[in-house]
Amino acid sequence: MIRLLVFVLSLFSTMAAAETMKLAVTTSFHNSGLSDVLLPVILEDTGLEVQLLVVGTGQALRLGEAGDVDAILVHSRAAEEAFVAKGFAPYRREIMYNDFVFIGPQSDAAKIASAGDAADALTRIAETEAPFVSRGDESGTHKKELSLWSAAQLDPAQFGSWYKAVGAGMGASLNTASGLDAYILADRASWLNFANKGTLALLFSGDPALFNQYAYLPIDPARHPHVKAEAQRTLEDWLTSPKAEALINGYRIEGTSLFVFNAEG
């Protein structure tokens, strides 16, 4: 038993020594794989080890409110502005955007591939009552989907059983859609990195209404004195630097570029 204890204790001594900060990010950002490219470079350039908490937008905001992370990187403008208004973060800084795409079965029963815009695509799905999987988890993607329904003058609360709110992350929801041959709204990055595509295909994209703005929100040190203000600034400076611009704009999956850097200098 003592040998076991010594072994366990020796495992504790493997903690890293670099300066760290905690950043809550959305599942969709992490699934894009961009963080795997950025984090090592950030560590190299600034000596800062950014620890990612990959959660839904709702949980990311809660973690920020409680002061459990030093900053958040999310994509839900209305929620972010409310967050700033309540004084949890002094400001929000836009970093980059990517876009959402409509995924669905290759047979495309609702014929959204030929839709004029995002609202038209959703109207066609609702008219054919083709199975549609919704994140249903208050995430940025879910909120985006709801705003698109509302733009199409439709109310998901009135929908029948073809509308399935699964209350899960992007990957789990894509798995469900793949299993059900259902339509789903996903961010392009998650879709491209998703390995279990099955018979699903990208059917509609390109409407500016589908653009997805990411913003960086440092938690206000005046409210939570323990947050690492200096690390927040270091990360923000790096994320808005020309080096970040080059890496973000240059990130490609299967030859497709995913993110457009748009931070103002």
Added chain:
Amino acid sequence: MNEIWAGMLAAFRLIVTLDADLVEITLRSLQVSLSALVIACVIALPLGTWLAIRRFRFRRATIATLNALMGLPPVVVGLIVYLLLSRSGPFGVLGLLFTPTAMIIAQVIIITPLIASLTHQAMRELWAEYHDLLISLNTTSRQRIATLIWDGRRALLTGALAGFGRAIGEVGAIMIVGGNIDHATRVLTTAIALETGKGDFALALGLGFVLIALALLVNFAIHTLSRTEQEGTW
């Protein structure tokens, strides 16, 4: 079926190449769950034994509570521990959230009732056997508990291994309090959840096979260790 083959292949590849990330998260899984096991045993073995030898007013209620706590959903434990350790919670100043320590705390809460309850069941029988002798020898409570734990250690081992199995395979609580941070709090189960989320079933399954192998290995190791004590079987 294809997915399962691909999973086994992925597991094989990960193990044979001693994939650095795999080694890291495997060691962290062991670190967290073995620490939780040791702490839980320190609490649960004397507690379960004490419940077996002591008659007091709320004994039945205590045992019933313990049995009910065995079925506590880990995700609820995770949420409660999160709220306690959050910067806005009562123990926020300790800064323990999203560390392996937080994961250990959650797992201790999950497995202590299980081990205590199994201990109580095993010790009740042994106490019936030893009762007269230990009373006659005028032993103190502490001596009784120590004697029962030592002589009942084989039965207790089973309880401890059940606790370890529950700890190492647990995902709901440690996902919330650990945060599944790469290179900091990612363990086998949260990595499996992550890869499943990405739709990479082969890798997720591969990690699952590693987890199963690990659990088997620890079981065999502990059983072998306990059998090499040259005391025969009772």
Added chain:
Amino acid sequence: MVDASILVALRDTCVKRRGKTILGPVNLDLLDDGFTIVLGPNGAGKTTLLKVLHGVERVSSGTVKWSVPDAVARQTQAYVFQRPVMLRRSVRQNLAYPLKLVGASASDIDNGVTFWAAQIGLTEMLDRPATRLSGGEKQKLALGRALIRTPRVLFLDEPCANLDGRSTREIEGVLQRANAAGTRIIMTTHNLGQARRLASDIVFLLNGRLHEQGRATDVLRAPQTPEAKAFFQGDIVE
């Protein structure tokens, strides 16, 4: 008042369980030395009397008064049960256990174990699991374990029930040596021959009451009551 030569005195001692009187009221004085055999038919209260004296059975009324304070009395007593309780350990560890409880030094433990293993004839078996011994060996081990702290008083409850002649003789030998060395022995038995061989005095119980008490030679040869006489003749007494 307790006389200097009286070891323990029971006064109106009663044990009741669920309203039923199991023992008593009993008035009994036991002297400082000797080998007391408690006799009586099944259900007479022999085991209960032993347990009351040992302090592990709660008395419903009356008193049990030792010549020394109770705590001291308890520490210097040992008890051997009819069915020996074996710790799930080796013979050596079973013998060592009572000494370990009182924090004896390793060398004292070693010496005690070696001495008593020889006394009870289990030297060859010290490293065997105690639970694998035969019935006679188990009872000898229990006896050695009871004597290893050289108790002032040793209680034995039918120690030789179900044992063969050889084991019985060996146990009786150990008891007589311990008694000669100064250990007061109080023992129950069914075996009248054993009572004749060992007893210095006899306590005869019937229906939970003290029926007759006296020097062994007197009581066994010339019992005063018809019930005792019948019992010693081998009749069934109710």
